Amino acid sequence: MKRCLILMMILGAVLTLSGCEKSYEEDARKTVNQYFAAVKDADLDKAKTYCSPNVDNEFDFDDYKAGFQKQFEALNLSEKTKKQTEEFIDYCIRSSIESYEVGEAEKSEDWDDAYTVPVSIKFRDISDIDIETGQAAANQKLQQYVKDNEDELEKVYTQQGEDAFEKKIMGDTMGIVLGEMKKLIDGQKPEERTAEATVIRKDDRWVISKMTAD
Structure with missing residues (x-):
């Protein structure tokens, strides 16, 4: 037992x-x-x-x-x-x-x-993908942006200065650049x-x- x-x-x-x-x-x-x-x-x-x-x-x-x-x-x-x-x-x-x-x-x-x-x-x-790569992919669209907004950009630069000018360009075009970078990533x-x-x-x-x- x-x-x-x-x-x-x-x-x-x-x-x-x-x-x-x-x-x-x-x-x-x-x-x-x-x-x-x-x-x-x-x-x-x-x-x-x-x-x-x-x-x-x-x-x-x-x-x-x-x-x-x-x-x-x-x-x-x-x-x-x-x-x-x-x-x-x-x-x-x-x-x-x-x-x-x-x-x-x-x-x-x-x-x-x-x-x-x-x-x-x-x-x-995707560590090798950088901003310059996205800018190169979006180059044609960026050129068109400058062409379409040339007068407005000049006005901002003249009236508000370089800092406002740069921020406007970045604000208007960053979505384009990031969109192209996403396409590169997805591909x-x-x-x-x-x-x-x-x-x-x-x-x-x-x-x-x-x-x-x-």
Whole structure:
């Protein structure tokens, strides 16, 4: 009787551990899925909540966003035009990942309380697309804009000065340039890439500590 009781206790412990392991696998996989879902929504602040503070991530969307912002900050933009550029940057981030599929989590061989999670991604690397590329694509439309608005532009420059003149041009033409840049992005075929996320347990929650890509 005593032996039977011991066997039942052992069996119960094994089943409990197995259930926890399965739950941990699902939690790790869910963390990776939530991270990519946030990126696809261009919500980088939310995406960060699924990562450790010192995450090693080959998909560094924060740097990607900062690069675009730096280009636009060099221009003389009105608040309205700045909003246009922010919306465009979000569009770029959303367009970077056309789709993704998160695989099954596996226990890490190198770390305790850690899992590796594979991800298949259709990815557009559009970091090389810049404002000058969009301006070149929109060149004909920009020339027509100048031709159609020559008198008004001259009036603004004469009466309001160079700063107002530059802001008017940027405000009137930025939508044209960004529209052409979007066409270039949409025309870029996504590449099939694979990534692997290392997910660790920290403070009773699961976070991504590393993201590698092929």
